[in-house]
Amino acid sequence: MTVNAVTEKLRQTARDLLQSGQVGVVIGFEDGRFPGQPRPAFIRRAEDADRLVWNAFCGANLAKYVLDYRVGDGKIAVVAKGCDGAALARIIGDQQFPRQRLVVLAVGCPGMLDAGRVADAAGLPDGAWDAALAQVAAAAEPGADGFELNGKPVSRSAGLRPQCVRCRQPNVPAALEPDVWLSEPAPERHPSPDQLYGDVAALEAMSVEERGRFWEEAFSRCLRCFACRNVCPVCDCRECVLDDAQTRWLGKAVNLAENQFFHLTRAMHVAGRCVGCGQCEEACPVGLPLTVLYRKLSHDLEELFGPVEMPAPQEGKAAAGAAEGAAAGLEKAEWALTRFRLNDPDEFD
Amino acid sequence: MSIRAAAAGSQTAEAEEVLGPAEARRQAHQASQPAAAGAPAPQAWEPLIVAFCCNWCSYAGADLAGTSRLGYPPNVRVIRVPCSGRVNPLFIVKAFQSGADGVLVAGCHPGDCHYSTGNYFTRRRFLLFRRLLEFIGVEPGRFHARWISGSEGPKFAQVMTEITQEVRRLGPNRMLRDARDVQ
Numbered sequence: 001m002t003v004n005a006v007t008e009k010l011r012q013t014a015r016d017l018l019q020s021g022q023v024g025v026v027i028g029f030e031d032g033r034f035p036g037q038p039r040p041a042f043i044r045r046a047e048d049a050d051r052l053v054w055n056a057f058c059g060a061n062l063a064k065y066v067l068d069y070r071v072g073d074g075k076i077a078v079v080a081k082g083c084d085g086a087a088l089a090r091i092i093g094d095q096q097f098p099r100q101r102l103v104v105l106a107v108g109c110p111g112m113l114d115a116g117r118v119a120d121a122a123g124l125p126d127g128a129w130d131a132a133l134a135q136v137a138a139a140a141e142p143g144a145d146g147f148e149l150n151g152k153p154v155s156r157s158a159g160l161r162p163q164c165v166r167c168r169q170p171n172v173p174a175a176l177e178p179d180v181w182l183s184e185p186a187p188e189r190h191p192s193p194d195q196l197y198g199d200v201a202a203l204e205a206m207s208v209e210e211r212g213r214f215w216e217e218a219f220s221r222c223l224r225c226f227a228c229r230n231v232c233p234v235c236d237c238r239e240c241v242l243d244d245a246q247t248r249w250l251g252k253a254v255n256l257a258e259n260q261f262f263h264l265t266r267a268m269h270v271a272g273r274c275v276g277c278g279q280c281e282e283a284c285p286v287g288l289p290l291t292v293l294y295r296k297l298s299h300d301l302e303e304l305f306g307p308v309e310m311p312a313p314q315e316g317k318a319a320a321g322a323a324e325g326a327a328a329g330l331e332k333a334e335w336a337l338t339r340f341r342l343n344d345p346d347e348f349d
Numbered sequence: 350m351s352i353r354a355a356a357a358g359s360q361t362a363e364a365e366e367v368l369g370p371a372e373a374r375r376q377a378h379q380a381s382q383p384a385a386a387g388a389p390a391p392q393a394w395e396p397l398i399v400a401f402c403c404n405w406c407s408y409a410g411a412d413l414a415g416t417s418r419l420g421y422p423p424n425v426r427v428i429r430v431p432c433s434g435r436v437n438p439l440f441i442v443k444a445f446q447s448g449a450d451g452v453l454v455a456g457c458h459p460g461d462c463h464y465s466t467g468n469y470f471t472r473r474r475f476l477l478f479r480r481l482l483e484f485i486g487v488e489p490g491r492f493h494a495r496w497i498s499g500s501e502g503p504k505f506a507q508v509m510t511e512i513t514q515e516v517r518r519l520g521p522n523r524m525l526r527d528a529r530d531v532q
Contacts, residue, residue, distance in 0.1 A: 203484065212486020212524050241439075249439060257446050257526055261439070264481065268438045271477060293484075300480045305473065337477070340469035346459065347476060348494040 004141045006054040006107060006183045010079065013105060013180055015049040017077050023103055024074035027065050029058045036115030036133035040065065054079070054182070055137040056144070059112035059161055061277040063087035063233040066097050075101050079182070081109035083163075083277035085172025087233035090273055092176075093333025096236045099176075106178035108171050108186030110142060110156065111164035118159035122149035142183065163278025163291065166191050199289070200296045215260075221286045222259040228280035228290055229266060234273045241265065263293065271297040272336030301336045304345055396516040398425045399444040400453040400509070403433045405463035406498045407455035413502030421509040424516075425453075432456065433494075434467030438478045441492060445525035451491050451516035453508070458496040468496070487524045490515045 003011075014026040030041035030051045038058050042065075043049055063084045069076050080088060085106065092099050118136060119129050132149055140147050146155040157165070170186035172178050194201075203211055229235045229242065242250045242262060250265070251258045276298070280290040402408040408429050414421065430436055433456025444452045454475060462468045475494045483489050493512055497505050 208483060208486055208488050211484065215485040216524070249443075260485075260525060261442050261446065264442050264485070265439055267481060268474075268478060271481075293481075296484050297477060297481060300477055304476055337470070337473055340466070340473050342459075342469070344469065344472055345476065346472060347479075348472065348496060 002138075004054065006142055007052065009182050010052050010054050010105065011049045013182065014043055014052055014077065015046045017103060018043065018046040018049065022075060023077045024072075025069070026052070026077040026079075026105075027062050028052045028079040028105075029054065029060075029062075031137075034115070034133075035130050035137050036113075036118065038137070052079075053137075054107065054142060056113045056140045056142055056156075057115065057133075057137055058142075059114070059164070059282075061087055061231075061233050061279045063091060064231065064236075066091065066102065067236055069101075070097060073101070075103055077103035077105055077179075079105045079107060080172050080176075080178065081107055081112070082167065082169035082171050082186075083109075083275055084233075085176050085178070086169050086275040087277060089173050089176050089333075090234045090275060091236050093335075094234075094236050095332055096238075103180070104172060104176055104178040105180050105182055106172045106185075107142065107182045108184055109164075109167075110144075110170065110186050111160045111167060111189075113140075113156070113159040114161045117161070118149070118154060121154045121158040122152050124150055161278065161282075163276060163281070166196050166276065166295075168196075169275075197295060197299050199292050200299055203292065203296075216256065218288050219259040219263055220256050222254075222263065222288060223286060224254050224259060224262060225285060227283040227285065228288075231279045231283040232270065233277065233279070234270055234275060235266075263288075263290075267293050267297060270294055272301050274298060305336055305341070394521060396424050396450040396513055396521075397448055398422075398451040398453060398509070398512055398516060399449040400425050400427050400455060401430050401433070401436045401440065402427050402497075403435075403456040403463075403468075404429055404431050406457035406461065407433075407495075407505065409499030410455075410497040410501045410505040413499065414505045415502075417502045419502055419506040421506040422513040424513045425509045432462065432464055432467040433471040434462075434464070436471065436475075438474065441478065441482075442525060445487075445491075445522055446527055448527060450519070450522040451493070451512055453492075453512055454494040455497045455505075455508070456494075458498055461498060485524070487522075488519050490519055491522060 010028060014028070017023045017026060024044065026043040026049070028041050028043065029038040031053055032039035036057050038053055038055065040060060040062055041051055043052060061084050062078055062080070064087070066076060066078060066088065078084065078088065085104065088102065088104065091097050113136070115129065115133055118133065122132065124132050136147060136149060144156065146153060148154070167189050168191060170189050203214065206214070226242070229240065242265065250262055271294070274294045274297070276291070276295070278291055281288070284290060402411055408427070411427055433454055436454050441452050441454070454471065456468045456471055457463065459468055459472060471494070479492055479494070482492050495508050497508060
């Protein structure tokens with residue numbers, strides 16, 4: 001089976017990195033049980049590098065996995081789209097992982113596809129997904145505008161994941177200084193205000209009672225499985241206040257009150273830090289509109305305090321070789337709620 | 350007996366033991382409405398306001414209001430914090446869920462913080478959090494932040510009066526309810 005150019009270069013790079021002992025593990029994707037749903041792969045031996053794949057379904061955010069390697073001093077390589085890169089920058093800025101222990105394998109991302117949306121767009125009958133999606137995964141080079149499936153032309157935009165429609169960061173932040181580019185950087189993306197915040201605005205247009213009912217209904221559905229927090233790459237605290245059984249900030253019972261407490265707390269904790277990768281919503285088993293809540297905060301932060309800046313780790317690869325390199329790379333990066341301006345708007349008199 | 354019951358009187362406390370705090374308050378509120386004027390009125394609903402006051406300005410402002418013999422509604426419960434920057438948004442949610450109908454965060458005027466910059470963080474945090482509360486359905490007017498200095502006793506009394514009136518008009522808090530009342 002032919003593999004696309006990015007996969008080819010990814011396998012070669014991974015093989016080289018592992019063979020030369022530069023990294024202990026390469027975090028990327030491999031084919032999973034279902035076509036259209038590649039799963040994260042942790043490649044430790046050069047001969048396993050051929051398991052790695054890169055296709056239009058590699059949507060999961062891999063940044064969080066680096067936190068599993070906090071203890072130790074070896075290097076790890078991570079395949080990074082724009083959102084993985086932004087999350088890595090946040091993790092580095094939060095001093096949770098040093099930049100010089102990372103090898104960032106950057107890929108320009110034109111937006112990732114969702115298997116269900118592709119199947120819908122192509123009118124695939126139930127049970128005929130696997131073969132068709134396998135064909136897309138193998139054939140659609142990342143970056144292709146569209147493809148033909150089930151005899152129908154499917155545009156790439158029709159199959160995009162919702163968070164990819166809203167994407168403003170198809171490439172890793174420049175401040176992260178990627179070590180290797182596996183593809184060309186993707187062209188910039190400029191979603192419309194409606195694509196970015198249309199659903200937030202729709203809720204804002206409701207009366208406060210209607211909004212209350214909407215969120216009460218949503219939060220009552222929450223099972224408090226913590227999948228949204230566990231999958232969130234910027235939820236990188238070593239200890240989470242929501243796990244603290246001693247203080248009992250969050251009770252164990254699953255009811256509306258505790259669920260509200262959980263979601264409001266989490267929303268405030270990711271405010272100004274959320275990278276918009278949409279993993280929370282994808283992981284949620286009961287379909288809570290979580291990114292609406294977080295985008296409301298991103299929107300208001302931008303409105304109040306100006307554009308939410310990408311954290312810029314102070315040092316890059318340059319400092320890694322320096323004698324004091326161990327301390328560098330843990331440079332702290334502030335975010336909207338940990339800094340202020342004297343002339344911030346003031347609505348409180 | 351909860352702080353809520355202490356505020357509203359023993360009759361509500363009895364109802365609360367049977368019905369749970371929020372239901373007892375809802376019934377008390379309904380009973381206090383004009384439509385129920387003819388019926389034997391149980392203890393009328395009284396709003397409960399929780400005020401987080403910074404030690405250096407707003408708490409001193411409250412002190413000055415007291416020593417100046419300025420009256421303000423007894424619905425306010427003051428919680429002293431070292432700095433308004435100490436107030437975590439979680440405190441606000443917990444206050445509402447513990448029975449508060451309104452919450453106030455009061456601190457030094459920007460520029461006057463005892464710790465130089467604490468209240469600038471407060472300002473950012475609660476500009477955002479207030480919008481979040483309104484977004485999930487908490488009426489504007491339940492959550493307030495105010496700058497009250499140690500020399501502003503009259504302002505302290507006035508702010509407490511205004512907020513109590515506003516929350517009284519809104520009625521009992523229904524959105525962020527007590528965990529014991531919610532299934």
